[in-house]
Amino acid sequence: MSEQPARAQPGLMDRYDVSDFFDEMFLPSREPRPHYQQLHERLLEMTAEAFNERRGYADVSFLYQGITFTVYGQKTEGIERIFPFDLIPRIIPDAEWSHLERGLVQRVTALNQFLFDIYHAQQILKDKIIPAEIVFGAKHFRREMMGIKVPKGVYTHIVGTDLVRDDNGNYFVLEDNLRSPSGVSYMLENRQAMKRTFASLFQRYGVRAIEHYPQELLNTLRSVAPHDNPDPTVVLLTPGIYNSAYFEHSFLARQMGIEIVEGRDLVVHDNRVYTRTTKGLQPVDVIYRRIDDDFLDPLAFDPTSLLGCAGLINAWRAGNVALANAVGTGVADDKAVYAYVPAMIRYYLNEDPILENVPTYLAVQDKERDFILNNLDRLVVKSVNESGGYGMLIGPYASQEERDTFRNLIQANPRNFIAQPIVKLSRHPTYLNGELFGCHIDLRPYILCGEKITIVPGGLTRVALRSGSLVVNSSQGGGSKDTWVLND
Amino acid sequence: MLSRVAETLYWMSRYVERAEDVTRILTVNFHTLLDAHVQDSPAGWRPIIAITGDEELFTSQFDEYNARNVSEFLLWHPANPNAITTCITLARENARSVREQISSEMWEHLNRLYFLVRNLKREVGGRGPYEFFDQIRQGSQAFQGITNETMAHGEAYEFIQVGKHLERADKTVRIIDVKYAAVNDLSEGPEVSLQLIAMLRSCSAFEAFRKTQASQLQAARVAEFLLFSQEFPRAVSYCLQRALRSVNLISGDGGSPRHLLSPQRALGRICSELGYLEISEVLDQNMHPYLDRLLRRLNEAGVEISTTYFNTQVILPAQPRQQQSQQQQQGR
Numbered sequence: 001m002s003e004q005p006a007r008a009q010p011g012l013m014d015r016y017d018v019s020d021f022f023d024e025m026f027l028p029s030r031e032p033r034p035h036y037q038q039l040h041e042r043l044l045e046m047t048a049e050a051f052n053e054r055r056g057y058a059d060v061s062f063l064y065q066g067i068t069f070t071v072y073g074q075k076t077e078g079i080e081r082i083f084p085f086d087l088i089p090r091i092i093p094d095a096e097w098s099h100l101e102r103g104l105v106q107r108v109t110a111l112n113q114f115l116f117d118i119y120h121a122q123q124i125l126k127d128k129i130i131p132a133e134i135v136f137g138a139k140h141f142r143r144e145m146m147g148i149k150v151p152k153g154v155y156t157h158i159v160g161t162d163l164v165r166d167d168n169g170n171y172f173v174l175e176d177n178l179r180s181p182s183g184v185s186y187m188l189e190n191r192q193a194m195k196r197t198f199a200s201l202f203q204r205y206g207v208r209a210i211e212h213y214p215q216e217l218l219n220t221l222r223s224v225a226p227h228d229n230p231d232p233t234v235v236l237l238t239p240g241i242y243n244s245a246y247f248e249h250s251f252l253a254r255q256m257g258i259e260i261v262e263g264r265d266l267v268v269h270d271n272r273v274y275t276r277t278t279k280g281l282q283p284v285d286v287i288y289r290r291i292d293d294d295f296l297d298p299l300a301f302d303p304t305s306l307l308g309c310a311g312l313i314n315a316w317r318a319g320n321v322a323l324a325n326a327v328g329t330g331v332a333d334d335k336a337v338y339a340y341v342p343a344m345i346r347y348y349l350n351e352d353p354i355l356e357n358v359p360t361y362l363a364v365q366d367k368e369r370d371f372i373l374n375n376l377d378r379l380v381v382k383s384v385n386e387s388g389g390y391g392m393l394i395g396p397y398a399s400q401e402e403r404d405t406f407r408n409l410i411q412a413n414p415r416n417f418i419a420q421p422i423v424k425l426s427r428h429p430t431y432l433n434g435e436l437f438g439c440h441i442d443l444r445p446y447i448l449c450g451e452k453i454t455i456v457p458g459g460l461t462r463v464a465l466r467s468g469s470l471v472v473n474s475s476q477g478g479g480s481k482d483t484w485v486l487n488d
Numbered sequence: 489m490l491s492r493v494a495e496t497l498y499w500m501s502r503y504v505e506r507a508e509d510v511t512r513i514l515t516v517n518f519h520t521l522l523d524a525h526v527q528d529s530p531a532g533w534r535p536i537i538a539i540t541g542d543e544e545l546f547t548s549q550f551d552e553y554n555a556r557n558v559s560e561f562l563l564w565h566p567a568n569p570n571a572i573t574t575c576i577t578l579a580r581e582n583a584r585s586v587r588e589q590i591s592s593e594m595w596e597h598l599n600r601l602y603f604l605v606r607n608l609k610r611e612v613g614g615r616g617p618y619e620f621f622d623q624i625r626q627g628s629q630a631f632q633g634i635t636n637e638t639m640a641h642g643e644a645y646e647f648i649q650v651g652k653h654l655e656r657a658d659k660t661v662r663i664i665d666v667k668y669a670a671v672n673d674l675s676e677g678p679e680v681s682l683q684l685i686a687m688l689r690s691c692s693a694f695e696a697f698r699k700t701q702a703s704q705l706q707a708a709r710v711a712e713f714l715l716f717s718q719e720f721p722r723a724v725s726y727c728l729q730r731a732l733r734s735v736n737l738i739s740g741d742g743g744s745p746r747h748l749l750s751p752q753r754a755l756g757r758i759c760s761e762l763g764y765l766e767i768s769e770v771l772d773q774n775m776h777p778y779l780d781r782l783l784r785r786l787n788e789a790g791v792e793i794s795t796t797y798f799n800t801q802v803i804l805p806a807q808p809r810q811q812q813s814q815q816q817q818q819g820r
Contacts (some may be wrong), residue, residue, distance in 0.1 A: 113804040241585045250588050260588070265490050275802035276491040277641065278738065 012051055012436050022169045022426040023438055024090060035486060042201055043088070048434045055431065057086055070225050083186055084479030088420070089194060090441060090461040091205070093486035097457055100163065100171060103355030104445060105244045105453050106345060108159050111176065112330050112449065113348040114343050115155040119145045119328060130340045134364065137415050138337055140179075140330025140384045142293065144300060148317055150326050151224040152451060157288075157324035158217070159447040160184075160459075163355070165426035169213030172358045172423065174442065175338060178292050178329040183480075184446050185248035187460040188213060188255075188388045190482040201403045206487040208457040213446070214255035217288075220450035221256075224322045226456055227287045229260035235275065239291045239307045263291075271318040286322045287312075293327050335384040335418045336362050358423055363414040372410065372419040376403045379419040381410070396422065428481070430463050442465045443483065457485035471476045494647045495798040499584035499650030503599070507575035508628035509659040510562055513539055513690050516620045517557070520686040533558045535666045539659075540570055543660040559617075564608060572624060573605040591638035594631065601627040633664050646734040649794065653734070657727035658786050663690045664714050664724075671707045672775075684710050691722045707752040712767035712774065724782070725762040731789075732759050739796070751796050758782070 018026045025036045032040035043051075044260040049450065092100075117124050118135055125132040135141060144386030160181025162174040191210055195202055240262050254261035259275065267274050267281065274281035289296065295305040298314035315321045331337060339360040340352040361379070372379060376395050383391035393406045401474040410417045427438035445459030459480040508768045513536060521532045530553035537558060543557040546751045549567050550557040564573040587595055604623055632652065639645050667687035674680050688694040697713050697720075717723035734754040739749050748756070768776050 254588055259490060261490060262492065265492050267802060268798075274802075276490055276649075278489050278494045278797040278800075279802060281802065 001058050005144060010430075012046060012048055014435065015367065016429065017438065019427070020167070021424055022165055022430040023439060024165075024426055024441070026429075035091050038201065038204060039089070039091065042198075043436070050432065051087070054197045054432070058085060058087060058197050072458060077269055084184075084465055085193060086432060086463055086465075086479050086481045087197060088192070088429050088436070089198075089484045090428055090483040091484045092458070093484065094486050097485045099354065100445065101455055101457075103171075103173075103353070104161055104447050104455060106349065106351060106354050107173065107176070107341065108156065108447050108449055108453060110341065110345040110348050111159070111178065112153070112155050113479050114344045115326070115329060115332055117348075118152055118331065120147060124347055126345070127347070129343050130337070133415075134336050134340070134362075135331060137364075138331045138336060139335040140293065140328065142328035144313070144329070145326075145328040146332055149319065151226050151319070152324045154224055154449055155326040155329050156332075157224065157326075157449050159449065160444045161447060163443045163445070164423055165359070167424040167426075169426065170298075171355060173341070173355050174358055174423075175335065176333045176341070177300050177444075178333045179292065179444065181444070182245045182248055182290075183444060183460045183462075184213060185251040186480050187446070187458070187483070188251075190460075190480060194482040202307075202484075205484060207484040208487055210456045210458055213456045214252060216448055216456060217252070218256040218258070218452050220285045220448040220454065221288055221322075221324055223450035224324065226319050226322055229285050233283060234286040234288065235259045235280075235284050237261055237263070237266070237287050237289040237291060239295070243290075245290065258288075263295075263306065263308045265330060266312070268309060271311070271315045271320050273309070273312060273315050273321045276375035279408075284321060286324065288324050293330065296323075296327065312320035335360070335382055336415065338365065339418065356470055358420045361419045363410050363417040363419065369410065371415055372417075375419075376407060378421070380422055381406050381417055381419045384418060394422070427459075428463065430465070430479075430481070432465065441481070489643045490801045491798045493589055493644070494580045495794075497589065497644055497647045498651040498798075500586075500598075500792070501577040501578050501648040502655040503571045503579035503582065504628050504631055505652045505655040506570060506659070507572045507579070508625055509656065510540060510570065510572055510575070511621050511624045511628075512692065513659075513663065514559060514562055515618065515625070516582060516686050519689070520682060521555075521665045523682055528554050530554070533580045537561070538666045539660065539662045542568060563617075564605075573608060576602055576605045576624075589644050591634070593634050597627070597631055597634050601631070602705075602820055642725060643738055646737050646782070647797075648732050649734040650738075653727040653731040654786065654790055654793075656722055657724045658783065660691055660714055660724050660727070661694045661779050661783050661786070662790060663687060665776060665783075668707060668711055668742070668775050668779075680707070681705050687714070693722055696720045708767050708771060711770070715770070716762055716765070716767070718763075725759070728755055728759050728762065728786075731755055735793070738769055748795050750792040751789060754785070758785055759791065 016026075018028060018030050023042065025032055027033060065289075071151065102285040113364040114124065118141075122132075124130055125135060157176045158181060160183065162177070163171050164174045165171055189208065221234045222232055225234075234256070235258055236249055236253045236256075238246060238260055243249070250260055260276055265275050266284070267276055269281070273287070275283045275284055291307050295307040297308045297310060297312040297314075298305045299310050301308075312321070312323075313327070316323050316327070332341075339357065339362055342357055345351060345353045361372050363369045363372055372381065376393070379395045381393040381395065386392070393402060398406075406417075425442065428435040428441045430439040431441070441461050441463045443459050443461050445455055449453040459461065461483045463479050463481055465479045469482045510656070517536050521528070528794075533553040533555065534535055534543075537553065540562070545568060546558075548554075549565065550561065560725050561568055562571060565571050566574075576598075583590060583598050584790060585593055601624070606625065608620065635645070635648060639648075662685065667690070671680055671683045671687075674683065674745050684707060685694060687710060688697050691714055693714060696717075700717075701709050701713065713720065714723055716725050718726055718729065720726055732752065735749075735751050735755060739752060741748070741752075745753075745756075748803065777778065
């Protein structure tokens with residue numbers, strides 16, 4: 001492209017098409033929205049060449065710092081790739097953010113009460129708000145957790161809730177990630193990159209800071225230490241360097257100044273967890289674990305696991321160590337249970353939900369299943385336990401054969417499937433091959449839940465880097481943007 | 489510091505040192521054989537494998553000791569866990585899993601060294617690949633320098649030092665052992681000098697030795713220098729003093745010898761013996777048996793380091809069984 005003889009310098013947005021989606025930057029009239037005004041002007045000033053140059057700086061600094069994720073499937077060593085980063089920030093006005101913040105706090109509060117309830121009295125089941133079979137049939141319901149008292153009653157210390165906007169610009173919750181949501185290191189690194197490349201614009205905008213996230217995370221973890229220990233030892237438990245999110249584990253451990261440990265570094269004695277160190281065994285109070293329930297403790301769960309530590313669950317049950325997140329939280333991000341979160345909010349908090357769910361049909365309910373099967377070409381069908389964009393059918397874009405496969409799967413195991421109408425995800429100007437296109441985005445804020453609930457303003461905005469693609473996960477060719485929440 | 493991290497750093501360091509030592513031994517042998525009467529004879533190459541202690545493994549893979557086979561074995565042969573490329577690869581793998589503990593300069597350098605050996609073509613094996621040897625040697629030396637200058641000299645650094653010095657002491661003892669035997673088999677003549685020079689060069693010690701002993705090249709003096717020098721960085725005594733110093737920094741000196749940990753005792757004992765021994769006493773009881781015993785004791789010190797720092801276990805309160813386990817350890 002650059003070999004063409006230079007005519008007039010091409011602008012970045014000459015051919016930008018707002019189309020009939022909700023565009024974050026532009027009104028349907030193609031006027032920029034007020035909070036995008038300054039950014040829009042700056043982009044008009046820039047040639048594609050100048051923009052590309054800045055992009056180059058950012059990419060190189062990501063590579064040098066090793067901000068990469070691992071792609072599996074190579075022969076011996078995983079290939080390390082940089083996570084695609086788009087330099088055009090997503091901007092959220094203060095009022096809009098306050099609304100989201102209140103909605104998220106409400107939602108996470110209800111989810112924690114729900115988790116406490118179903119692992120204790122199960123009142124919500126007795127009152128028939130949620131069908132018991134939905135909860136007991138969830139893959140991540142852990143009967144081993146019945147009656148366990150978790151420190152400060154907190155189950156979900158770190159939550160990543162995925163929000164999307166429809167074609168009217170209304171926010172919806174797409175899913176809650178209550179096990180160990182990842183991506184927060186990209187949120188922090190994106191901010192660093194933006195500050196370097198668009199310093200003056202950043203300053204003029206008055207963007208709220210997010211750099212304190214690691215400190216807030218550490219405060220949250222420390223606040224749930226058992227026995228009210230005023231100076232607890234916190235560690236981050238990783239599956240090891242071959243895990244795709246290892247960069248994030250190492251990054252967060254360094255930022256918090258805590259030790260990053262593997263299962264083999266831990267030993268349990270007398271229901272107390274210790275790290276093996278060169279100075280003998282040192283007690284551990286709080287474990288920020290980034291491995292799944294199944295692998296935590298071969299004595300309690302998968303007996304073949306080498307990633308965890310034998311006896312860990314007993315130490316936890318004895319109240320001598322805190323696990324963040326707690327075991328068994330996955331029951332609440334099952335996509336069939338998700339459908340009942342608004343009901344939970346009404347039941348536990350006696351409030352109306354501030355943030356709505358995407359309408360969801362459960363294949364396990366006879367009527368809804370009929371509706372799903374009759375409308376496969378118009379719905380998105382999702383398997384209740386999968387995440388990362390795997391195990392789903394996007395009806396309108398699927399072949400007849402794929403739809404038939406899902407029809408059979410749904411009939412064989414209805415509990416395993418839900419369906420939702422296609423949300424026409426909002427779009428955001430994004431740089432692709434020399435100019436800006438509208439690409440679909442979502443938003444994952446990170447909610448920290450200890451003695452109080454804390455949300456750093458913003459989160460990770462993920463963007464589908466293939467024009468037209470609706471899937472924004474990093475494993476499916478997605479990228480990310482910095483998210484600017486403005487001061488009022 | 490986590491035991492796993494300490495162990496990883498220790499082995500990273502040992503592997504880098506091992507790669508350099510093997511490279512130097514190979515280089516020196518190529519040079520020495522150029523001056524010898526028999527250039528590609530088994531007699532010229534067998535001792536090299538003897539130094540690495542992998543004779544059995546070698547004979548299971550090759551029929552004959554010659555330049556091509558020995559170089560191939562030591563450079564890259566997949567069956568040889570101590571091959572130079574394997575050592576560099578393992579050093580890099582170790583570094584990779586403790587990236588947050590070492591400086592990014594160290595990581596980058598080791599990574600570069602890894603890509604260098606990974607791209608090594610098989611053909612360089614037989615033809616005396618001096619340039620490649622030089623790159624490995626410089627790469628390893630630069631790594632030590634970068635480590636020294638870019639990393640905080642705390643506990644992690646000391647574990648790197650322990651690994652380096654134990655590996656180096658081990659290799660120096662083996663070089664003395666094999667080369668001294670070779671010299672003993674020769675009658676007086678220029679051959680003896682050539683072999684002694686090779687022994688010194690294998691430890692980068694020729695110039696340093698010359699500065700202290702200008703008069704003549706005698707086997708006993710060379711062995712004395714390589715064993716007992718407190719100043720030369722590859723002499724056994726120097727290496728062990730350094731290793732002991734690092735171990736003391738890691739664990740504290742305990743106030744009195746009564747309060748020392750087993751690695752400190754093991755290293756301290758060897759150090760004081762080397763400090764007070766005279767070369768004539770070693771020669772009286774014959775070189776080989778003495779060096780053999782020294783190697784075993786170095787190994788034992790390594791085992792003590794593993795047991796104390798790397799295999800941290802739950803120690804149950806005093807029970808009758810405890811005594812039994814102590815005896816088992818002593819019997820090792």
